[in-house]
Amino acid sequence: MAQRVEELMTSGVETTAPDETIQQAAAKMEELDIGPLPVVEEDLVIGILTDRDIAVRAVAAGCDPKATRVREIMTPDLVCCFADEDVGDVVQRMQTHEVRRLPVLDRDNRLVGMVALADLARHTGEHESAEALKGVSQPNR
Numbered sequence: 001m002a003q004r005v006e007e008l009m010t011s012g013v014e015t016t017a018p019d020e021t022i023q024q025a026a027a028k029m030e031e032l033d034i035g036p037l038p039v040v041e042e043d044l045v046i047g048i049l050t051d052r053d054i055a056v057r058a059v060a061a062g063c064d065p066k067a068t069r070v071r072e073i074m075t076p077d078l079v080c081c082f083a084d085e086d087v088g089d090v091v092q093r094m095q096t097h098e099v100r101r102l103p104v105l106d107r108d109n110r111l112v113g114m115v116a117l118a119d120l121a122r123h124t125g126e127h128e129s130a131e132a133l134k135g136v137s138q139p140n141r
Helices: 022-032 051-059 087-097 117-122 126-136
Strands: 037-041 044-049 101-105 111-116
Touching: 022 037, 022 051, 037 111, 044 101, 087 101, 087 117, 111 117
Parallel strands: none
Antiparallel strands: 037 044, 101 111
């Protein structure tokens, strides 16, 4: 029987609001020792903020971290999965989009967790884990 994402995901995910400053979001990332923060507005995930977003879209552009809002630099094109999806399908989605972490939603599109490639790799066969990592780690051209 195929495993579902909800069996492997991390629940109780920290989030950020779109109107928080990037300094507030970065402080949360530091405190929690995490890279991505789902951006939630009115109980719906509207994007994701990564440490890379902060570095590339804010710091490199000279934005003021105390004045710049998360919504200004977040990644709005969100790749997600559903809690009841098959793990194999989600691994393929990670490969296709070259991402290592996905927000996990319920069928009402509410955030219920996060799943990382490492979570999936621990619960799939050695061959599948290697293929997943290879697919996500393709060099940029």
